[in-house]
Amino acid sequence: MAQEVTTLDAELEAVRAEALRRLDEVTSVDEAAAWERDYLGGKGRVTQLLRGLGSLPAEQRPAAGRATQALKAELTEKYDDVGARLKAAARQQALAEDAIDVTLPGRPVIIGAAHPISQMIDELIEIFALLGFQAVFGPEVETGHYNFDLLNIPSDHPARDVWDTIIVESPNEEIVLRTHTSPMQARTMERMQPPVRVIVPGRSFRFEAQDASHEWMFTQLEGLAVDENITMADLKGTLRELARQLFGPTRRVRFRCDFFPFVEPGVDFAVDCAICDGQGCRVCKHTGWLEMGGAGMVHPNVLKGVGYDPEKYTGFAFGLGIERIIMMKTGVSDLRAFAGNDVRFLRQFARPIV
Ligand code: YSA
Numbered sequence: 001m002a003q004e005v006t007t008l009d010a011e012l013e014a015v016r017a018e019a020l021r022r023l024d025e026v027t028s029v030d031e032a033a034a035w036e037r038d039y040l041g042g043k044g045r046v047t048q049l050l051r052g053l054g055s056l057p058a059e060q061r062p063a064a065g066r067a068t069q070a071l072k073a074e075l076t077e078k079y080d081d082v083g084a085r086l087k088a089a090a091r092q093q094a095l096a097e098d099a100i101d102v103t104l105p106g107r108p109v110i111i112g113a114a115h116p117i118s119q120m121i122d123e124l125i126e127i128f129a130l131l132g133f134q135a136v137f138g139p140e141v142e143t144g145h146y147n148f149d150l151l152n153i154p155s156d157h158p159a160r161d162v163w164d165t166i167i168v169e170s171p172n173e174e175i176v177l178r179t180h181t182s183p184m185q186a187r188t189m190e191r192m193q194p195p196v197r198v199i200v201p202g203r204s205f206r207f208e209a210q211d212a213s214h215e216w217m218f219t220q221l222e223g224l225a226v227d228e229n230i231t232m233a234d235l236k237g238t239l240r241e242l243a244r245q246l247f248g249p250t251r252r253v254r255f256r257c258d259f260f261p262f263v264e265p266g267v268d269f270a271v272d273c274a275i276c277d278g279q280g281c282r283v284c285k286h287t288g289w290l291e292m293g294g295a296g297m298v299h300p301n302v303l304k305g306v307g308y309d310p311e312k313y314t315g316f317a318f319g320l321g322i323e324r325i326i327m328m329k330t331g332v333s334d335l336r337a338f339a340g341n342d343v344r345f346l347r348q349f350a351r352p353i354v
Contacts, residue, residue, distance in 0.1 A: 008049075008056070008064050012071050015045050019075050029086050036079055046072045113350035117219050117338055120326050121201040124221055127245045131238060133197045133223065138184040140203055144174030146183035151262040152301045164206040166216075177205035180319055181222035182262060185298070188224060189306040194313050195227040201322065212334045219322040226298060226308065226315030232265070235295055235316035239269055243292075246325060247274045254289060263296025263317060275331050283333050290328045293320035 019039045026032050039045050049068050056064055114122070125135045144155070153160050155174075163179040184200040200222035208214050225234065236255060243253050251271050258268040270289040272278035280286040295318035300310035323335045330349075332338075337345050 009067065012049065012067055015039070015049065016071055016074070019045070020078065023075075023078055023082055026082055026086070029083070029090060032079065032083050032086055039075055040072065040079065046075060113346075115338075115346065116326055116330075116349040117322055119349065119351065120322050121219070121221075123246075124199065124201060124322070124325075127242060128199045128223070131197075131241065133199045133225070136184065136188055136198045136200055137202060138178075138181070138187055138200060140178055140205070141168060142176055142178040142183050144176060146186050147176050147178050147180075150186035150302065150305045151182055152299050152305070153261045157261065164208050166205050166207050178202075179206050180204050181220040182317070182319055184222055185224050185262070185302065185317055186306050189226065189303075189308060194308065194315075195225075196315070197225045197227075199223050210336060212336070213324070213327075215323070215335055215339060217339065218335070220293070221320045221322055223295075223318045223320075224298070224315060225317075226303070226313050228313060230297075230314045230316055232297060232316070235297070235318065238316070239292075239295065239318060243271045246329065247271060252278065255295075258294055258296075260294050260296060262299050262302050263294075264299045266294060266296035269293055269295050269318065269320075271328065274328055283327060283331055290324065292324060292328075293318055295319070 019035075022038075023032075023035055026035055037044060041047065046068065050065075050072070053061055053065055053068060128135070147165075148155070148157075148160055148163075165179050166177040168175040168177060181200045181202050181204060184198075184202075188198050188200075189196060200220075202220065202222075203217055204220045205217050208216055210216060223238070225238070236253075239255075240253050243251050251274060254270045254272070255267040256270075258266045260266045268291060270291045273281060273284035273288055273290050275281050275283045276288070278288040280288050284290050295316065298315035298317050303310040303313060303315070323338050326332060326338070327335060
């Protein structure tokens with residue numbers, strides 16, 4: 001009996017000495033894990049010793065059990081110390097490797113900028129807000145009813161042809177890409193009662209040959225004001241103020257008779273060229289004037305069509321080309337550049353986004 005206990009004591013001492021020597025040699029977290037497996041793991045030496053206790057005579061088991069458990073506790077504690085030391089060292093090393101040199105110059109952050117057309121729309125919304133107009137937006141795919149009929153252009157009217165309409169296939173109803181922002185006049189009046197003061201920025205589409213001043217897709221700004229006693233003087237005053245805000249106080253504004261089925265009377269609206277001060281240049285095609293759009297007093301038929309009483313209410317409306325305004329302000333001479341997606345062109349207009 002005493003012989004067996006002595007043998008176990010010797011074995012415990014041998015395992016202890018070997019385990020501590022090997023733990024001293026451990027230099028990495030992986031090696032520490034291997035050590036733990038060899039001594040404390042399920043098939044480790046100490047675990048085997050604990051399992052073997054059952055084969056000892058019953059009276060020896062308590063003392064042998066305490067001695068083996070004591071060895072296990074000692075090795076576990078040493079292993080925890082070494083493990084903690086190695087993990088701290090590994091963390092220090094990772095920190096040292098990832099260290100940031102705060103004296104290095106920062107990397108430039110590339111952020112986008114609003115497109116020049118979006119910038120101009122924002123500017124126009126601000127200008128018109130000061131004049132009491134609210135901005136509304138409408139569908140780009142439109143019915144013939146709003147794009148034409150309610151604008152006093154019935155389906156058999158020859159004026160329907162001049163809009164170079166892109167038709168979207170539809171068996172039951174005439175569906176088009178809106179040829180102008182004017183359909184929003186009727187949509188707005190159907191929803192609101194006078195006084196009405198709205199602007200409508202948005203894309204318009206026409207089946208048109210492209211050149212330096214025409215695109216098949218372009219952007220318009222519609223304006224509409226309806227109330228009692230609105231006159232042509234209000235229209236002229238509003239567009240004059242717009243020109244003043246956009247191009248400065250010295251610009252001259254020109255109104256000439258024009259025809260649009262949805263206004264009576266109708267005018268076209270031009271500003272003397274800000275690039276050459278009205279002297280004539282490439283941008284104004286040497287006329288000294290830049291056409292901005294059409295305008296006029298809302299036709300009584302349009303008011304009637306949306307249920308307004310034309311005896312009580314009058315209104316003015318206008319439609320301007322937004323790309324043309326930017327061209328006038330900046331001297332860009334080819335309207336196709338706006339949809340050309342050339343980043344070098346667009347960068348010239350980049351303003352920080354705030
Ligand atoms: C007229 C009277 C009103 O009471 C209300 C609105 C209008 C304007 C009308 N709806 C209209 O579209 N007239 S327009 O055909 O002369 O276009 C107005 C402006 O849009 C033009 O002066 C031009 O600046 C721009 N535009 C028209 N077609 C364009 C274009 N811009 C670029 N490419 C095109 N293809």
